[in-house]
Amino acid sequence: xxxxxxxxxxxxxxEKEAVTLDCTYDTSDQSYGLFWYKQPSSxxxxxxxxxxxxxxxxATEGRYSLNFQKARKSxxxxxxxSQLGDSAMYFCAMREVSxxxxxxxxxxxxxxxxxx
Amino acid sequence: EPxxxxxxxxxxxxxxxxxxxxxxxISNHLYFYWYRQILGQKVEFLVSFYNNEISEKSEIFDDxxxxxxxxxxxxxxxxxxTKLEDSAMYFCASSPDRxVGQPQHxxxxxxxxxx
Numbered sequence: 001x002x003x004x005x006x007x008x009x010x011x012x013x014x015e016k017e018a019v020t021l022d023c024t025y026d027t028s029d030q031s032y033g034l035f036w037y038k039q040p041s042s043x044x045x046x047x048x049x050x051x052x053x054x055x056x057x058x059a060t061e062g063r064y065s066l067n068f069q070k071a072r073k074s075x076x077x078x079x080x081x082s083q084l085g086d087s088a089m090y091f092c093a094m095r096e097v098s099x100x101x102x103x104x105x106x107x108x109x110x111x112x113x114x115x116x
Numbered sequence: 117e118p119x120x121x122x123x124x125x126x127x128x129x130x131x132x133x134x135x136x137x138x139x140x141x142i143s144n145h146l147y148f149y150w151y152r153q154i155l156g157q158k159v160e161f162l163v164s165f166y167n168n169e170i171s172e173k174s175e176i177f178d179d180x181x182x183x184x185x186x187x188x189x190x191x192x193x194x195x196x197x198t199k200l201e202d203s204a205m206y207f208c209a210s211s212p213d214r215x216v217g218q219p220q221h222x223x224x225x226x227x228x229x230x231x
Contacts, residue, residue, distance in 0.1 A: 044225065045225075104149075106159040
């Protein structure tokens with residue numbers, strides 16, 4: 001079974017609108033972390049936001065927020081007020097305690113296109 | 117803001133040749149990682165390194181691969197005899213610790229092309 005599933009290969013949004021990128025995960029660990037990274041066309045990986053499994057509040061970081069639904073094992077990224085520079089690939093990733101917190105497990109990614 | 121630096125940005129190598137990819141992690145970080153991303157695919161974990169030894173490696177990280185921290189600043193990935201399927205983007209990452217909430221900071225990647 002996939003550990004991280006991103007079901008939207010591509011999404012588009014109008015500039016200034018909000019967009020939600022989906023991520024579901026599969027783990028039997030009680031302690032884990034969920035991360036979102038942005039990969040622009042230039043290729044670098046940029047950390048955006050983190051949600052811990054024990055966090056009761058949804059994480060927020062500027063225009064990024066995480067809609068964390070633990071019972072459904074989902075950690076969707078919400079980007080508010082989209083900008084042209086948000087066009088990129090977005091990856092959801094997980095870190096499990098059973099993995100020794102060493103590795104990140106990535107989803108397949110969602111390519112977001114922001115239209116003017 | 118300190119960042120992870122990778123060189124070269126693009127490496128072209130003949131199949132069967134050895135290649136060394138170089139990384140300078142963030143200076144106060146203790147945990148180092150290599151990941152790879154085959155074109156159009158997900159990012160895959162290769163290896164993690166702490167205290168001068170490998171702490172975890174994936175199935176991809178076979179005997180053709182090795183990592184080294186030759187001095188206090190560099191962290192290298194060596195592929196001994198490259199194959200066509202080694203063509204990918206290779207990312208180095210580092211983190212100060214391995215707490216569950218600690219993000220790993222990635223370099224800009226080295227694009228490796230095997231001919």
